[in-house]
Amino acid sequence: MLSHLDFEQSIVELETKIEELRHLGDAANLKIAGEVSRLEARLDRLLRQTYAKLAPWQKVQVARHPRRPHCTDFISGLIEGFTPLAGDRAFADDEAIVGGLGRFRGLSVVVIGQEKGADTDSRVKHNFGMAKPEGYRKAQRLMAVAERFGLPVVTLVDTPGAYPGVGAEERGQAEAIARSIDVSLALRVPVVGTVIGEGGSGGAIALAAANSVLMLEHAIYSVISPEGCASILWRSGEHARDAAEALKLTAADLLHLKVIDEIVPEPVGAAHRDPATAIRHTGDAIEAALKPFLALDGPALKARRREKFLAIGSQFLI
């Protein structure tokens, strides 16, 4: 059963009805087949209408949808011969960050992403995508591998944020994030970052200081979670919906603000309804984004990346 979101009531009712009819009717029953295709057309219309005008808070829900394809789904869909690499060489292997070598559309690349997990066990294993310092240090190490061998870096961002814990602070969570941004900004190889789900705060930018930053149509990217923002500014987490509006965290908002470079369209009804198509579109977009950078030399790649970030927000300065 597809878990559904509160605004999807009528969509789910239709989906259930179609499912029932299919179950009930045999292929020969033309009447039922006609009814099914009529309902399917209606469902398609309804999905298009609903998802074309999702409110920011609804985007937040979609971006966090448990059935939404996660980092490892994108890796298995896009990377051939993915070979994970582990550990920060100092403390531990943090599985909130998944990374390694593989071939993307014929090209050897380093892939680094946050994995939230898909069921209870894997969520615990990946710490719900909330990395600790050792995770960011693993990312830095992988970036260094990319630098050494001249491999492009492909990052997949999907995290509620960096893990807030005692050990994480003691081992220098802030330094680990800062250093990841530092290392990423200094790379002399192309870096393409894609926010595939939730781009949560410092934990996200640690992997998104890229030459080109893409964002899936229903992904979100924000300085703080709407809940966190609401509890600080509204003094109540119940205002998360208002905070989501105010934060301008949707892909369309971010493109308008010139913070991201491109929006990757999702299939009708969002990525969780058709993960394969979503992943393929994402691969196409990454490939296209990567292409112009492959022609540039190391210093130019680094300079362009820094110029890009220095330019962000400058339109608001007087």
Place this chain on the structure above:
Amino acid sequence: MNWLTNYVRPKLRALVRKPDVPDNLWVQCPSCEQMVFHREMEASLHVCPNCGHHLRLPADRRLAILFDDGVYQTIELPRIEADPLKFRDRKRYGDRLKETRAKLGADDAIRVAHGRLGGIGVVVAVFEFGFMGGSMGIAVGEGLVRAARLAVLQRAPLIVFPASGGARMQEGILSLMQMPRSVIAVQEMREAGLPYIVVLTDPTTGGVTASFAMLGDIAIAEPGAVIGFAGARVIEDTIRQQLPAGFQRAEYLLDHGIIDMVVHRHKLRDTLIRLVDLLVNKRAADVVPITAHGDPSANGATRPNGADRTGEPIPAERSHDHRPRAD
């Protein structure tokens, strides 16, 4: 816009006293709650004479107690136009900004100044915690970038004093983007081969800590300062346990290898002078004599910091003029 056009209009701030005399002649120490006469508090650089608690310092005061003779020049920084996101919580960000600017007479939460420290030219960026919790938005990030560029232009060390709750939420994603932008400022210092020193003051948290503040060549903290990434309450809610004693305090960070030293405010200026001297005047012979006004150019030195930035050893004949004179 060329940032230099802003720079050519420095305002000289020969420091006298803070213009706003406190209405209350007594200051209560937030730690031991003792009432301290304000003059005594000022004389002790806002360190409680009773318990040693380091009170937060307004940016002006921080600059005044740091530079030689309290003399420094601030540079004009660009400010953000009203409200990039049209952000509204219980109040409009535009209104909040207007009120805070009027109250503090400052455009945003950062001040950038340059002057002499132990006779050596330095650029200093100080956060104003009173300005929306020292939060980092576009203008603050830009201030850091310009501070670094001024330092590179002057071939001077950069010292930054963060005091900030983190990113400015009212600028949304644009405030998050100040993390990479401020890191670029650090990289420009590094590539120019210039020292970048961070003095972490109370509090330094969130996106500020997780960017430029943790990338200092040398990391100093003031005693008792709260320094960390996640807020203590968020951590408590996540782990549902009591936090260890002294958690996220400067001393705790020192114990865990996150910073180089914890320095009492009364010793901070001397420590910074020593560090800057060691990093800039790589040989004792490079030391430039300090004149009455702390301006070595008055003494005939051509290079402001008296150091050879190419790293080439300075021949004795050339460096002769830079040596302290017996007379």
